[in-house]
Amino acid sequence: MKPTKIVNSVFSNFLLNGKDVLQCKCFPEWLPEERILEQKILDIIRDNFEKYGFSPIETSAVEKTAMLIAKGSNDREIYTLGRLSNYSGDNDQNLALHFDLTVPLARYVAQNYSLLNFPFRRYQIQKVWRGERPQSGRYREFYQCDIDVVGDKDLPLLVDAEMPSVIYQIFKQMNIGKFMIGVNNRKILQGYFSFYGLTNHCINEAMHAIDKLEKVGVDKTRETMAEKGIGADIIDGIINFAGINKPINEIMEYLRSCKIDNELFLQGVDELEQVIGHMATLGIPQDSYKVNLGIVRGLDYYTGTIYETTLVDYPEIGSICSGGRYDNLTSFFGDKKMPGVGISIGLTRLFSQLLKTGILKTGPATVAPVLVTSMDKSLMSYYFKIATLLRNSGIKTEVFFDSKRIGDQLKYASKKGFKFAIIAGNDEVNNDGVQVKNLETGEQRFSGLDDICAEVR
């Protein structure tokens, strides 16, 4: 295809150069073989969400701009909705594309409160939009796959342990190598910081610095903390504390014994201990999770348990799934206290990295295993009959329409990744059958009409 020419003819009224109307790469588009793989992953995620009893919902792509801004987001990353001409009939100007699924969930729960059953367990797999400057694996339009459990007034800590269980099942089934689910509780670091007398402002700065510890290293973190006015005498203590890398029982023992007399800290330790205990009860394999006191998450609204999952052999990919507990999902909409726990998989980013690193490889560029070739145009009705036979048995089938040599048709079939080609000329038709050619092995044999479906399974 020559985009310049095609586009110039279609858009000639706009006097555009062809290249000017090509899609920007920050809005991802995949080739068929890539999209087929992406859909397989989406299926795995959806299946597992449903396996745990989460119900699907979909919220509209747009929300009131005022609400999105109010949730403390970055203004410049929000895409607003508008029309080309000055149309003022509706208030479209007040709408913007959602940049995550949690804020829409909060609105949805508040709006449908009386119609929903609590605890409300929902999953949502949708595109979201953020006007970020694109970078490797970071796009302006991407899938988020979220599950959340929202409670009315309270929500047991068992729910916090169920999230890692879902994560474990999904990534195990995705077959993308060893992964590690890191678990922490925000109250621990917060309590730790206030025990050492940090002001609220300093606590935020310290959290931020700890969040980047793994990325920028100890020296840089030490420097940053000093710049932010954190006392030199406690910086090393903080860094050592957040960086503890030991088996879970040793970390819990340490937390119990480190004599930090702070209510929040002790509460966090207690919650973490319970969640860890429940995780063992749920049967999550011990080698797939650990306690990581350095997990912070940038989210303002996480208040308790937090998770971050990484691929053990590919740490550079960063977090592939994260989430946590928040005390008050719907505070913006009213005074009801609605705690929740949720996780989110940023699928597009993960998927692009999996392809880039070669952890996942694309397969065929077709979902159909069978191509019915058309050797003789006068036999088309026979080819359609074969295709219908296969389709009625649930076998995805394409029929080749162009007048090309059979050799070219087979070339097309193997390039596109079909497993079988059906070939039939007068000889086969006269014997009420077809040739079934296995394109992977090259084997070919005659098959009567009744046996075709069995041949291509």
Next chain:
RNA sequence: GUGCCUAUAGCUUAGUGGUAAAGCUCCGCUCUGUGGAAGCGGCGAGGAGGGUUCGAUUCCCUUUAGGCACCCCA
């Protein structure tokens, strides 16, 4: 939004202030009942706008897009 780098054919790259080169892809043929191979042939290019110059793809400016880092990652 900030900083640095980049822009040549569908893709990957070469080269040049004076006719723009190649590999892969694609199309055709060898080959009208059998794909993956080989050979031959063919289509096709300097992001856009401006400046300097007799002449710019090459030098300069602007702009757009891409890469990386920052920011952010709810």
